[in-house]
Amino acid sequence: MRRESQNILLVLLGGALLKISLTGDYLRYVKPSLQPWLIVAGLVMIGLAGFAIVRDIRAGQATDQHEHGSRSPWMLLLPVFAIFLIAPPALGSDSVTRDRAAGAPAAPSQARFPPLPPGEAPMLRMSEFLTRVVWDDTGELNHRTVRLQGFVVHPTPETTQLARMRISCCAADATAVKIDLASPRAEGLPADTWIEITGRLRPGTATEANDYVPTVDPITIQQIPTPPDTYEY
Template sequence: MRREAQNILLVLLGGAVLKLALSGAYLRYVTPSLQPWLVVSGAAVVLLAGVAIVRDVRAGHAVHQHEHGTRSPWLLLLPVFAIFLVAPPALGSDSVTRDRAAAAPAAPEGAKFPPLPPGEAPLLSMSEFATRVVWDDSGALNDRAVRLQGFVVHPAPRTTQLARMRISCCAADATAVKVDLTGPGAAALPVDTWIEVTARLRPGTATQANDYTPTVDPLTITPIPPPPDTYEH
């Protein structure tokens, strides 16, 4: 690969990383805590390319290399084109239906759960709700309306779920947090439609036999726009 092409490739790679980090699109793939590292790494690659370009210009000539065995470096352009032209979306219903089995939510660090937030129907994350369902034996969720936000999944005929993907580091370690929705309210909604559900838990529905997926009875279902960060952490 010629030096000019190498430098252009570095600029494109670094620019692609910066585009992801500064536009917020990086949230489709990694946690928010990694944004500073993406900015630093992207800027460093662009800076290295700029230094190399200036050095070659000052030298007055480019160093030419043989073209043998130079196909593989060009493969680095594929992720660049993917980012600029067809950036993959965040994980959604396809990931939920492909990976149906799930382990029980991990036990909380504390011995007891804090009280539920005040209000007639407090907003809980899907992860907190699922953890409370499995581990909170105080009955705090019984007969208590809560609000949950996620996207619609139809894993089987006449079955509708509310789901959210949870990641620890990046999309590669994502796991689905889901609840079964009763009634016809969400059944007609297309998959991946984002909704806020005000619902009540059916106690005793989350068991090992159904992958610890609780069932809720929706009181209201409201379509909402996807949040900037579609994952829970």
């Protein structure tokens, strides 16, 4: 690949990183705490390309390296064009249905769960709700109405679920957090529709036999816009 082509490739790769970092699209791929590192990486790539371009201009020529070599480095442009033109969406219902087995959530680090937030129907993250269902032996959830947000999944024609993807670092390690919705009103909602529900847990429904997926009886179901950050951490 010619040196001019290498410099252009660096500029495009750095520009793609800066674009997704500054527009918020990076949240489709990694957790929020990685944004500064993506910005730094993009600036470094563009800076290296700029330095190389200035050096070649001052030298009066662009050194030709492997002019007849492999075209494989140009394959790096494919994800760049994908980001600029057709950025892939965040993981959704397809990822949930492909990975059916959820398994029990990890035990919490604290010995006791803090009390649920006050209010008639406190908002809980899906991950927190499922962890409490499996590990909280006080039964506090059995007597409380809670609010949950997620997207609709239809793993089978007879089943409707509310789901959220949880990531530790990036979308590559994402796992599904999901609950069964026992409501005919949810059955007609298209997959990937984002909703907020208020509902109550059916005690004893999260078992090893069903991969620890609890059942919730919704009281209200409201469609909401897709949040800027669709993942939980």
